[in-house]
Amino acid sequence: MTSAGPERLVAETPDTIGAYPRLTPAQLETLSRVGTTVPVSGDEVLVRAGESPVSFFVVLEGRLAVYEGEHVEIHGPGRFVGDIGLLEGQPTFTTIAAVERGMALEVPIEELEAIVTGDPLLGDVILRAYLIRRSMAIGFGAGLRVIGSPFSPETRQLLDFAARNRIPHRLLDVERDPGAESILRRMGLGVSDVPVVIVAGSRILRNPSVVEVARALGMRSTRPPTTSDVLVVGAGPAGLAATVYAASDGLSVVLADAVATGGQAALSARIENYLGFPSGISGAELAERATLQVSKFGATLFAPSTAQSLAAAAEGSLVVGFSDGTSASPRTVVIACGMTYNRLDVANLDRFEYTSVYHAATINEARECGGEPVVVVGGGNSAGQAAVFLGGTASHVHLVVRGADLSASMSRYLTVQVENHSRISVHLQTVLVDANGDGHLESVIVEHMPSGERREIATSHLFVFVGATPSTSWLGPDFERDDRGYLITGGRTTPAGSTRRSLETSMPGVFAVGDARSGSVKRISAAIGEGASVVRMVHDHLATGGSRG
Numbered sequence: 001m002t003s004a005g006p007e008r009l010v011a012e013t014p015d016t017i018g019a020y021p022r023l024t025p026a027q028l029e030t031l032s033r034v035g036t037t038v039p040v041s042g043d044e045v046l047v048r049a050g051e052s053p054v055s056f057f058v059v060l061e062g063r064l065a066v067y068e069g070e071h072v073e074i075h076g077p078g079r080f081v082g083d084i085g086l087l088e089g090q091p092t093f094t095t096i097a098a099v100e101r102g103m104a105l106e107v108p109i110e111e112l113e114a115i116v117t118g119d120p121l122l123g124d125v126i127l128r129a130y131l132i133r134r135s136m137a138i139g140f141g142a143g144l145r146v147i148g149s150p151f152s153p154e155t156r157q158l159l160d161f162a163a164r165n166r167i168p169h170r171l172l173d174v175e176r177d178p179g180a181e182s183i184l185r186r187m188g189l190g191v192s193d194v195p196v197v198i199v200a201g202s203r204i205l206r207n208p209s210v211v212e213v214a215r216a217l218g219m220r221s222t223r224p225p226t227t228s229d230v231l232v233v234g235a236g237p238a239g240l241a242a243t244v245y246a247a248s249d250g251l252s253v254v255l256a257d258a259v260a261t262g263g264q265a266a267l268s269a270r271i272e273n274y275l276g277f278p279s280g281i282s283g284a285e286l287a288e289r290a291t292l293q294v295s296k297f298g299a300t301l302f303a304p305s306t307a308q309s310l311a312a313a314a315e316g317s318l319v320v321g322f323s324d325g326t327s328a329s330p331r332t333v334v335i336a337c338g339m340t341y342n343r344l345d346v347a348n349l350d351r352f353e354y355t356s357v358y359h360a361a362t363i364n365e366a367r368e369c370g371g372e373p374v375v376v377v378g379g380g381n382s383a384g385q386a387a388v389f390l391g392g393t394a395s396h397v398h399l400v401v402r403g404a405d406l407s408a409s410m411s412r413y414l415t416v417q418v419e420n421h422s423r424i425s426v427h428l429q430t431v432l433v434d435a436n437g438d439g440h441l442e443s444v445i446v447e448h449m450p451s452g453e454r455r456e457i458a459t460s461h462l463f464v465f466v467g468a469t470p471s472t473s474w475l476g477p478d479f480e481r482d483d484r485g486y487l488i489t490g491g492r493t494t495p496a497g498s499t500r501r502s503l504e505t506s507m508p509g510v511f512a513v514g515d516a517r518s519g520s521v522k523r524i525s526a527a528i529g530e531g532a533s534v535v536r537m538v539h540d541h542l543a544t545g546g547s548r549g
Contacts, residue, residue: 002118012063013073020134022078023058027122028105030115031058035107040064040098047096050200052089052218056112057081062102067095068142074099083137084130084288087113088295090218091200093143093168097179107277117296118297127292131285134166138363143168144213145525147183148195149175154207155195156354161210161304164260164267166284167217171368173177181546210259210304211324225300228252230538231320231330233307233411234471237264237524238514239336240290241531247297250533254328255294257303262287263338265524268382269389272413275525284362286524308474309338310510318509332538335475335487336531340467344377349435349462358443359464361386369461375444377432378465379403384414386463391423398457399426400446433463470516480506486518501537503530509541 013020023031037060040046046064048052057064059081066073073547075081081096086109098104116123137143144162148155150173162169172180174194188204191207199216208216230246232239235257243255260266282480293302306323310333313319317419321327341359343349345354349357358365361376366389374394376387379401387399399418406426418424425448432443433454443458471484480488490502504513511532515522520530 003241005442012076012079017137017143019129020075020079020226021125021129022463023080023125028058028060028078030119030122031105031107034111034115034185035105036531038104038106040102040104042098042100043096044498046098046104047093047094049093050202051090052091054138056086056107056109056111057096058105058107060103060105064102064104065097067085067097068093068137071140071142073207080126080129081309082130083133085134087116087130087292087509088125088219089352093137093214094198107465117292127289131288133169134288135166135282135284135363136165141170141367141368142334143170145170145198146195146197147171147172149173151355152177152195153354157210158195158197158208158213159364161259163212163360163362163372164262165214165219166260166262166266166288169364173228189369195272205270207443219303225252225254226328228254228300228328228330229329229542230254230332230334231256231318233257233320234263234308234336234337234338234514234516235261235301236514236527237265237290237337238338238527238531239263239334240287240294241528242334242336242513242534243299243531244290244293244297245532245535246538247294249539251535251538253299253301254330254434255299255301256305256307258285258306259304261291261294261303262300262343264360264382267362268385269362270385273411286527306474309521310507311334312477312478312507319508331443331509332541333510334531334534334538335472335510335516336514336527337471337474339513341464342410342467342469343467344464346432347434349432352435352441352462354460356437356460358461359465361389361463365388365463366460367406369394370396373398373457374461374463375400375432375457375459376463376465378408378463378467379409380467381414383410383463383465384410384418385467387424388414388417388421390397390463391421392485394423394461397421397424397460398433398446399424400430401426401428402449404429432462466517472516478507479510482518484518486520487512487516488518490496497510501540503534503537504541511537 022376059075059077064075102312144178147156170506174180197205225357229251230253232243232255235255243253248255266283266287270280272280308323311319317331373388373396375398377400384438387397391397429449430446433447434444441460443456445456447454487505489505490500505512513534514527
């Protein structure tokens with residue numbers, strides 16, 4: 001590594017938002033019981049980008065520098081280095097080196113994990129700092145480099161994967177960025193290799209699948225265990241809750257998801273009505289914290305991995321097939337696959353679906369939009385949260401709502417925020433009817449339904465939140481559904497005269513929780529409650545050998 005040199009790195013990076021706290025003497029004492037004090041020399045490299053760190057470092061004397069491309073942070077005594085990837089087994093995107101001779105406290109990762117999940121005070125200081133650092137890294141585009149065209153579905157799929165998994169990344173646009181073409185030429189890569197993903201500045205993946213990227217980041221094992229007490233399909237709030245409670249009860253649990261943990265909740269910039277968080281919590285933070293609990297209790301996370309089939313085999317056993325050709329035979333299955341966002345049926349809009357249409361509003365999308373005006377379509381809480389969040393960065397937000405009154409489908413607290421926001425214009429009783437652009441979206445046409453008046457709104461970024469449908473199409477005809485495709489659970493007598501458990505589907509040993517279940521309450525807290533409740537029913541099923549009471 002080429003050091004920037006002590007003469008250039010003088011000022012310590014300030015801590016203004018809790019990303020770089022200084023540990024107290026008592027907290028340092030706690031860490032010293034499980035760590036080792038080690039000397040460091042000037043310019044000594046402790047961790048290189050691309051490596052999977054095995055230790056957590058706290059500065060005792062001197063200073064450590066954290067390098068990520070051109071971005072450099074300096075940390076003095078009492079500070080610690082790293083980010084959330086350290087706890088999730090991911091290769092680091094940064095290089096950590098000493099600026100000068102000093103001393104550091106080295107703590108093994110397994111000891112750090114025990115502290116983060118077991119010490120409510122010190123653990124929260126470290127976890128909170130790591131979550132903030134990850135958010136900052138996403139904001140300034142650290143981490144992965146994706147070289148490709150934003151008009152390419154393959155590139156957009158990789159960007160969506162990185163965003164959903166909260167992986168810092170940046171797009172180098174071959175359509176607009178001359179530097180992207182230069183990098184491709186320098187690496188000897190051609191059109192057939194695009195999109196290209198660069199991991200930790202050195203590992204090059206040519207036109208990779210999301211699974212290949214996940215493996216390069218240490219996020220996905222080759223295959224899940226073939227047998228387990230419980231297989232949970234879907235890692236949204238309901239699936240995460242089922243996994244955590246089942247694993248904490250001592251059951252062997254595999255959690256599978258097609259994309260990432262957190263589900264649609266992880267795409268919420270701020271959840272303000274979740275019990276116990278009066279100042280709100282981001283969906284990403286809620287997902288990260290729950291994912292750490294999954295690991296803490298020994299469950300196996302298998303993502304990205306798409307379940308494609310579920311069938312009953314001989315003697316009541318179950319077989320779940322995945323898109324990569326693997327299969328699993330769990331004793332029970334919990335379906336928590338949630339919902340899929342609906343698309344708008346609007347003239348010409350399909351041309352821009354992979355380039356200019358978004359179904360989430362997080363820091364990643366806000367960075368892509370910059371200060372340009374945006375249009376948000378929808379009248380529910382997701383649309384309201386997106387409008388308020390984007391209003392912080394976009395020059396203007398146009399909220400297009402079919403209904404005549406925001407409060408009819410949006411929580412009161414959000415309605416107030418939307419109506420009082422100086423950068424948000426609400427277009428009631430209005431629908432999107434057309435989209436215009438050459439290669440990328442340039443404007444949309446909206447129509448005021450009572451008058452028939454049409455208006456053109458200039459924008460390159462359209463956010464769509466117009467409801468969702470249950471993600472149950474992969475399940476076969478053996479599953480009872482209501483007229484909208486939601487899985488029917490409980491409340492019925494089987495042909496043998498037994499009664500289904502309240503969260504059990506028409507297939508014995510298969511349960512459904514969260515948004516995909518008919519009659520469920522579409523709230524995060526309700527989904528988590530169902531995920532916790534289903535574990536008791538799983539225990540009963542296993543204890544009775546599969547018979548229903």
